[in-house]
Amino acid sequence: MAALSHLPDLAVYDTLPKLVALHARDHGGEIAMREKDFGIWRTFTWDQVQARVRAFALGLTKLGVVPGEVVGLLGDNRPDWVMGEVATHAVRGYSLGIYRDALDEEVAYLITYADVKVVFAEDEEQVDKLLNLADRLPTLQHIIYSDPRGMRKYHDLRLMPVTDLIRMGEELLAAQPDLYDRMVAETKGEDVAILCTTSGTTSNPKMAMLPAGRLIRHVASYLSADPKGPEDEYVSVLPLSWIMEQVYAVGMGIVSRMRVNFVEEAETMMHDFREIGPTFVLFAPRLWEAIAADVRARMMDASPFKQKMYELGMRLGLEALAKGQRSAMADAILFKALRDRLGFTNLKSAATGGAALGPDTFKFFQALGVPLRQIYGQTETMGAYTVHRGNDVDFDTVGVPFDDGIEVKVIDADHNGVGEIVTRHPNMFAGYYRNEKATVADMRDGWMHTGDAGFFDKKGHLVIIDRIKDIATTAHGDRFSPQYIENKLKFSPYVAEAVILGDKREYLSAIICIRFSIVSKWAEKNRIAFTTYSDLSSKQEVYDLLRAEVERVNQTLPEYQRISKFLLLYKELDADDGELTRTRKVRRGVVAEKYGTIIDSIYAGQPKIDVDTTIAFQDGTKQRIRTTLTVIDLAPAAAAKKPQPVAA
Template sequence: MAAGIVDGTSNQSPDLSRFDTFPKLLALNARNHPDEVALRVKDLGIWHSLTWSGYLARVKAFALGLRRYGIGRGDVVGLIGDNRPDWVCGEIAAHALGAMSLGMYRDALDDEVAYLINHANAKAVFAEDEEQVDKLLGLGERVASVRLIVYSDPRGMRKHDDPRLISVTELIHHGDAMALEFPALWDELVASGRGEDVAVLCTTSGTTANPKLAMLPAGRVIRHCASYLRVDAKGPRDEYVSVLPLPWIMEQVYVLGKALLSRMTVNFVEEPETMMNDFREIGPTFVLFAPRVWEQIAADVRARIMDASPLKRRLYELGMRLGLEALDKGKRSWLADLLLFRALRDRLGFSRLRSAATGGAALGPDTFRFFMAMGVPLRQLYGQTETLGAYTIHTADEVDFDTVGKPFDAGVEVRIDNPDHNGVGEIVTRHPNMFVGYFGGEAAGSADLTDGWMRTGDAGYFDKRGHLVVIDRIKDIATTSRGDRFSPQYIENKLKFSPYVAEAVILGDQREHLAAMICIRFPIVSKFAEKNRISFTTYTDLASRPEVYELLKREVETVNKTLPEAQRIRKFLLLYKELDADDGELTRTRKVRRGVVAEKYGTIIDALYSDRSSIDVDTTIAFQDGTKQRIRTVLTVVDLAPGNTAPASPKRAA
């Protein structure tokens, strides 16, 4: 029996050869556990619950309503908006019809949405609210394949009269009418579903170009989730808060696959801004956050300590010191827990956590140690969209900040191709439940498939305990002109442990030394400025202040002390804007698109490696609402070579 997977009252795992689609598992849970809470969502400050029977009824109405509009086998149904029960219901409804679901990031720009819809030839789209509906309607004939747009939030919809537009209420009405007219249709649709049919089109990260659409059969997702649950068991008493974007493969795994198998309760926060408050109200038993979220939480904690009284700051510093010292010995400090960590876990909503994970990118070891010392049972995952998310994980008794653990199933094979003398080579993997190709027959590209083996494009090695160590993308591992190799991502993660650093880009490939372009974490640096009575107007102005440069100089020097001499940052500057996914500088999962950054900031990078102490910038930035702003400022170049003094105060930004 798979731990954490329960089939009804028999306490046996479901027969995955029979229950091989999401609609079949949903029907099973609704039949055996109709009154258990499956989903919970917060709206206007109140938590609303949806039982398994209510979940099934809504999916059934959605599916038959879509059928009324001609959606069927082989079609594609898009979904865009915040994480909500209607997204999940719409996705499973599409699968019940034999259609494929395509999740799109809520903050995707018009061109990105148009590309995905046209590439997939989507016939219907679930658009949560006015913002997403306006985006779709504004595309006009650019998304000619769309013949049905379903919205959940009616606010602001009266101004629209597009014939493709209907509310969820109308869709349910049509679905209920279909159920009365054809009472056996729903059961026939569910029974006809096949596990090997492609159910999910999942976007890849797209670090170098437009994302591809990995084709994922539901049966493979379910079997892979069953393997996952054997090493990270979940059950009906577990609570999960869904905060990562639903188009991401790992959120698909948790909210759909693992939730349907284990019957854990999935909770949806009211707004991204209320996430931590809602999180604390639920008190989840496990959590999955991307590294950027863990980094943000750590930065927020340290920022709040900046505002605390001297006594509280001393208690925090003592608690952290005792906690980290105990962690280094493989222990927990009861005194640190009493002084600091128990209250901190409660404040963050971590008091009930039995399992916590990070994945999607590397998490810096300093951030990892911070949470482990706090008592958060954090483990690192590793995987790709094409491998249905994670396939390695730490065991509870073998957590290592520098590794991603071991394969969690005997069927998962991982090898290192073309290793160098240190054993470092390309990570290559295969297992029985991988994707079946890219939609539209696109070439695999970096995810090269040979005899079922997938080339990940990542460099890594196995340590003496058999743990996989992931260094960086192979194409991103750089070498200075002096022959010293380094991983930009590793150094960037160390910098981002600072509460003042939001993003960093490490440079130095084929250059004499390393340099960094740093984006300040505006909310926290602005708080620093206010406390120190430093006047500023905008992000650009704040990032140009000499006091801020001096603050970041200390942070960079702190990181340099932890690095080998050849990998230390020699020069840095503070960018005049944040790196932004809307500008193509980051992926939607916040990974740096290095090629875009190198091209866009090429002039600044070249100047950074010259003898200049400042760089004049006169450019225009565009905002998501279409407005533009001219930026005129001077970027100060800080040289950290021994003997160099702090630069003169730069000109104020205009």
């Protein structure tokens, strides 16, 4: 395969430590990674990566880590996370990434369930999280931190700066110069190397066991569909705990030598992104939606002339896109400058995954000239296994499998061809860690049962509708996908999150969370006084603004899918409250239970709903909220009559 001619022999170099050692030998002076620190880009060559991985691995050996033990990684995306992970594989241990914003209960569960003895914790914030758990982490013996700022006040014997770990490793290297090489030689591709948590809808996620060789082979499969090489730049912004960031920042970075760049802080992400000008980017749908919303929000403050140019450029761009073309005029007056401002000028490839991206948002970026493709997969399948090829991009699909070795089919299909998506390929997970029962439930006869509903269109593209358990049916027997309607709503710059209701009900309703950063700017511009999120979301002017957005979406939907009632929630949905997964998917069961009284009141026909509740913040503080939610009734008569069925 010509596109993969630059790759090493992956049958021989079948683990990440072997590949790092190879690149250090053959390309030692080339840049492998960059990290923004105190405003300066700090580079790591392959020689430096190899030296640090070796010191980490030998240090872990001196700490007593043995094959089969689990090493945790907790913090932001940093080179030390990647190097700590590879070092763990070198000692034939299992790396377990923990989301940096995971709550105490989640961290305690993962560490105790996996008997973690050593954790790489990035900084004081993550160290605090571990120390606050005290005796709830009986197995934890060593906490290795990279950032020493603020650490002088701690005296816990488990704490160790990463410099001490490196010193221990170098001492062992001096005593046994060939030990690390022998350790790397003993690593095997079929040995489990990574425990990757599933995004699931429960508070205690499962851990998929991922062998290193399967990750590497799947990366090669991905590269056959979307080639990358040493000349490519990637900016790592999504959590390294997530399977797709493992595939890109760890797997693809090491397999293809694509340079991986790490931003300084979440707040500087887009600025750092523009400085690198990457050739490839992976964002989650929520981030693509936020960028699109921010662009449209900025136009509120632009001059009338610029607003007209923006509207003209978007109209010309979308019209050309509908014909499968690009508009030179739109590029000249709008898109070229906008791509430059966003840092998208050098993009050769872009992807979205982890959840469905609304077609309106997809079209926005395609018209802009961003070569955006949808990918689809699961943690258990080593991440994505379908993608759009070349110019064969369809906003309503997730494309086709990477190669012939990936089998995808739809089972138990209804008369419209919609059924459950199942898949199998040679590089899937090796089961759930210490959970054979769940493995047997999800893997049947070699096929992974995804729990997603979908079908193949006439072009052979896979179309994802929603989670099977989330597809709803009205009291009139009309089926609908809440996720599809929610994504249409979230194309509005004013909508951060939405939950569509209506299963077994007479009509559809929506709970909407405003996008505070943009709605607050709109309110200030219109001289609307407010204090908090709750206060702003209760303003009549904001309800009028959102009513127009909901009515716009309704015009694009069949009658039976239209929203009859909606309200604006007094807070944002939050992963810390269990309302969203760490990959920002709505946990519908939690929402239905937590806001059950509000939902019942909507369908009871109450125009006003009094709320008296308390919100707990991550820092432990609490805030009492007393407010009244207004239920906007868009179609009072629609609930009384049964609409005409429309084919799915």
